[in-house]
Amino acid sequence: MAKMNMLHAINSALDITMAEHPNACIFGEDVGYFGGVFRATSGLQEKYGKHRVFNTPLTEQGILGFANGLAAFGAPALAEIQFADYIFPAFDQIVNESAKFRYRSGNEFNVGNLTIRTPYGGGIAGGLYHSQSPEAYFAHTPGLKLVVPRNPYQAKGLLRASIKDDNPVIFFEPKRLYRASTGEVPEEDYSIELGKAEIVQEGTDVTLLAWGAQMEIIEDAAKKAAEQGISCEVIDLRTILPWDVETIAKSVIKTGRLVVSHEAPITNGFGAEIVATIQQECFLHLESPIARVCGLDTPYPLALEKEYVPDALKVLAAIKQSVEF
Amino acid sequence: MSNPNNVSLNINHELSFIDGHALTIPTLSILNEEGDIYEGATAPDIDKATAIHLYETMRFIRALDERMQAAQRQGRVSFYMQCLGEEAAVTASAAALDQNDMIMAQYREQAALRYRGFSLDQFMNQMFSNEKDLGKGRQMPIHYGSRELNYMTISSPLGTQIPQATGYAYGQKVRHVDAQTGELNSTIDNITICYFGEGAASEGDFHAGLNMAAVHEAPVIFFARNNGYAISTPADEQFKGDGIASRGVGYGIKTIRVDGADALAVYAATKKAREIVTTKGEPVLIESIAYRLGAHSTSDDPSGYRTKDEEAKHKGCPIERFRKWLLKQGWLDEAQDAKDKETIREEILAALKRAEKVAKPALEELISDVYDTPIPSLQKQYEQLKEHILQHPDAYPTTAGRLK
Numbered sequence A: 001m002a003k004m005n006m007l008h009a010i011n012s013a014l015d016i017t018m019a020e021h022p023n024a025c026i027f028g029e030d031v032g033y034f035g036g037v038f039r040a041t042s043g044l045q046e047k048y049g050k051h052r053v054f055n056t057p058l059t060e061q062g063i064l065g066f067a068n069g070l071a072a073f074g075a076p077a078l079a080e081i082q083f084a085d086y087i088f089p090a091f092d093q094i095v096n097e098s099a100k101f102r103y104r105s106g107n108e109f110n111v112g113n114l115t116i117r118t119p120y121g122g123g124i125a126g127g128l129y130h131s132q133s134p135e136a137y138f139a140h141t142p143g144l145k146l147v148v149p150r151n152p153y154q155a156k157g158l159l160r161a162s163i164k165d166d167n168p169v170i171f172f173e174p175k176r177l178y179r180a181s182t183g184e185v186p187e188e189d190y191s192i193e194l195g196k197a198e199i200v201q202e203g204t205d206v207t208l209l210a211w212g213a214q215m216e217i218i219e220d221a222a223k224k225a226a227e228q229g230i231s232c233e234v235i236d237l238r239t240i241l242p243w244d245v246e247t248i249a250k251s252v253i254k255t256g257r258l259v260v261s262h263e264a265p266i267t268n269g270f271g272a273e274i275v276a277t278i279q280q281e282c283f284l285h286l287e288s289p290i291a292r293v294c295g296l297d298t299p300y301p302l303a304l305e306k307e308y309v310p311d312a313l314k315v316l317a318a319i320k321q322s323v324e325f
Numbered sequence B: 001m002s003n004p005n006n007v008s009l010n011i012n013h014e015l016s017f018i019d020g021h022a023l024t025i026p027t028l029s030i031l032n033e034e035g036d037i038y039e040g041a042t043a044p045d046i047d048k049a050t051a052i053h054l055y056e057t058m059r060f061i062r063a064l065d066e067r068m069q070a071a072q073r074q075g076r077v078s079f080y081m082q083c084l085g086e087e088a089a090v091t092a093s094a095a096a097l098d099q100n101d102m103i104m105a106q107y108r109e110q111a112a113l114r115y116r117g118f119s120l121d122q123f124m125n126q127m128f129s130n131e132k133d134l135g136k137g138r139q140m141p142i143h144y145g146s147r148e149l150n151y152m153t154i155s156s157p158l159g160t161q162i163p164q165a166t167g168y169a170y171g172q173k174v175r176h177v178d179a180q181t182g183e184l185n186s187t188i189d190n191i192t193i194c195y196f197g198e199g200a201a202s203e204g205d206f207h208a209g210l211n212m213a214a215v216h217e218a219p220v221i222f223f224a225r226n227n228g229y230a231i232s233t234p235a236d237e238q239f240k241g242d243g244i245a246s247r248g249v250g251y252g253i254k255t256i257r258v259d260g261a262d263a264l265a266v267y268a269a270t271k272k273a274r275e276i277v278t279t280k281g282e283p284v285l286i287e288s289i290a291y292r293l294g295a296h297s298t299s300d301d302p303s304g305y306r307t308k309d310e311e312a313k314h315k316g317c318p319i320e321r322f323r324k325w326l327l328k329q330g331w332l333d334e335a336q337d338a339k340d341k342e343t344i345r346e347e348i349l350a351a352l353k354r355a356e357k358v359a360k361p362a363l364e365e366l367i368s369d370v371y372d373t374p375i376p377s378l379q380k381q382y383e384q385l386k387e388h389i390l391q392h393p394d395a396y397p398t399t400a401g402r403l404k
């Protein structure tokens, strides 16, 4: 074990992959010698050469088109999009191509070797173009898997599983936690199974569900709720697609209540899908309406970020409403 | 008659490929480092008032950049981007335009906005995202915009302004086109200039924008700022071929490359470009070559990817070069210039302190401008948020006290 921040943990997962596959490639804007603007790929070009770890021209469309081709060839393609806000120029390559490669060719070809890493989310005074959480756009696309870690340990294990998974995966990294979140991480290889949520804290009164950076917020809210005698079960979804209906439903059947929280706008956010499914699975067990604490239906603001974000206080208010319903 | 392949067939019988670097485009340079006109070069026709305004703008921007870079280090603003080394390219190109021409910038073009008359307080209000910011405190520092000054508000996603500039310019042209003949029936009164970096020129939007402009003959000046780097990525990892200029030729667009540290060369080229664009109603591409002397932004540290030696090689100052020329013209008083420089610094610091004290935008601004008027669901979210803040005023101190 070693103490690592999330960037080190990601770097370690990439390093293991590069050593394991002689033809795996890491590419994206500034990822080469510089190690990426957040330094997640630091030192890897020196270790594996410029032909395997390289800067691309500034074209997300090009990066993903290239990645699709490379993955179709059979090489592990580890593409970085510098900010999730800038994934949209690559939207066509991801939604129409990566996601449908296998289906349209009857599995003659596939891009299962593709992993897209991208920093997402707010809390860094980035305003509308450095703060978005675009997971829901991709969650509407069959053929993709979506993964979001909450801390360094999770990041390394989930990234390794994403890379090994035989489907294209988008791995959203909570950039607010890149350096802020540290913890013990094994130096050796390990994987955390995709598609499985994790119960981070057991509880009896209400289930709290989130992913990525929002986990900090709901854990904080759970603590505040405990001070008021409310016992929260806290769950990290970890994989948005496919998502672990069973674990969530089981928990909600136990607690009778669910509060879902995410940073992205509430309308058509992934929370909506969760609410619809859980009310169907658990209808007769629900003691109160399922609540969502999410971003407003506006672009992510700068000056009024504090007011905008689904913070612990807002989650706590929802918990209380749910319990007192 | 239209040519179905739209190529000129120059049949030959020898198997040969044209080299990818066959096109070498010359670079217009008029003013040397000593402030003298190169032999054989012709200085553009520039009057004293314009030249002085150009110089003062560059000097102001240098002072603003220095001050704000320092303010970021002190934690007073969250972020800043200088245009160190590119002052002449941006200012002189803006100076060659009409005040009503539209500017669509990337982000490093504060000098063009200043040339148009954006006030010091307006710069500061944007950077402090206070309630006087024209952009209502929504975007990171340096994302300026002003309808009054025909400066389209900056958008962070790179390259997106390029095809937009083509469309905007087409709008500027269409009313000058004869309905019967489809020909221009007068010179075009106002056009668009579109700035972007050599990095952004790799985006799909660049190719889409230039191709659309060429085919539909949009009156737009594409101004590529080739400053050698896109964050840490040097130009030789960005593209092959002869710069951005060679691509203009590829798209069938009239093209020129200029020394971007030479205000006179940039001015001359842009003036001429504007004349072509307004009279012929077709696009022009200008590629400016000027090394980025500073870091990409305050979040960046160039010592990680370039050497001191390399930086030293490019240290020539575009402002100083132009200043020497002005002195030789007898248009500048050195003593007064030194005094003004001091005054500007003081004014900048005072404006910074003023802007810091202005209140943040009101809570309503969270939901305004998402649509023309907030849709019902958004209005409801706002009422709920307001109620939440009123119940927990201590947690939201900047807005709670101002709510009723």
Ligand SMILES: Cc1ncc(C[n+]2csc(CCOP(=O)(O)OP(=O)(O)O)c2C)c(N)n1
Binding pocket: A029, A058, A060, A082, A086, A089, B108, B156, B157, B158, B159, B196, B197, B198, B199, B200, B201, B225, B227, B229, B230, B231, B292, B296
């Ligand atoms: C679509 C998109 N991708 C990535 C970024 C992140 N980014 C901001 S500036 C920049 C480099 C731009 O370089 P260049 O266009 O050469 O302009 P310069 O900064 O050199 O003036 C990058 C990659 C972005 N803003 N938009």
